[in-house]
Amino acid sequence: MLLQNRTAVISGAASARGIGLATAKLFAAHGARIAILDIDEAAARAAATELGPEHLGVACDVATKSSCQAAADKVIAAFGHVDILINNAGVTQPVKTLEIDEASWNRIQDINCKGVLFLSQVFIPHMQARQRGAIACMSSVSAQRGGGIFGGPHYSSAKAGVLGLAKAMAREFGPDGIRVNCVTPGLIQTDITGGQLTDEMRRDIVKGIPLNRLGEATDVAGIYLFLASDLSAYVTGAVIDVNGGMLIH
């Protein structure tokens, strides 16, 4: 039990096959009390109910500061304290550079990158007051290699922004006992690909992965657990690849 008596907030954790919900289940199995924050309020509540009565499902649009603040107020009032924040919410769009219109650029940047800023901003003062906290942020291999498979250039840009933001926050808040780290997954089998991954594409992609398979949501959940727990007590500003060797650098 790595998270006994800890409380964790996980954004984007309502979708059934997603990385966030797999993380919520693993954290709960390790003794944590979980708040699932998601833009889909009904799904967030249902997911929390499935986890058990001590867990919470809260509506939150990470791209809107007031929504993040309202969610933080609710969680802190219910739990009393928050030890862990997992900035996991994100969306993608498979388009090329010349096809990106301004609304799409803004949507992808706002949810993937600005959302990490806003949700961190509303929990950090609470963590500072307690002089402890662990924050993990979702980036992507797409940020490192100039595109994944389903994300467009705006997605690569937003996820690269997350790396810079998280490292800067790690430097700024280390003296307050707050650690900030990132994960950079390769292709993980969730619903974010919107059913567009054909068997042929899957075979081609796997050829470039030394571990010879696509990732599972639980593969990423395990790394979030490491970053949330005291196993990583002396780790901050780090980026952990979860890509089966798709990118070795």
Ligand SMILES: NC(=O)c1ccc[n+]([C@@H]2O[C@H](COP(=O)([O-])OP(=O)(O)OC[C@H]3O[C@@H](n4cnc5c(N)ncnc54)[C@H](O)[C@@H]3O)[C@@H](O)[C@H]2O)c1
């Ligand atoms: N699946 C992959 O291959 C992969 C690879 C690298 C990174 N990622 C990242 O992992 C994270 C989780 O993705 P997933 O694959 O589990 O996909 P998913 O679609 O299953 O989960 C994304 C979740 O985010 C929620 N969400 C969307 N917009 C939101 C908003 N504005 N505010 C709050 N919640 C919102 C959705 O409702 C959903 O529950 C994302 O940040 C994604 O970019 C995924």
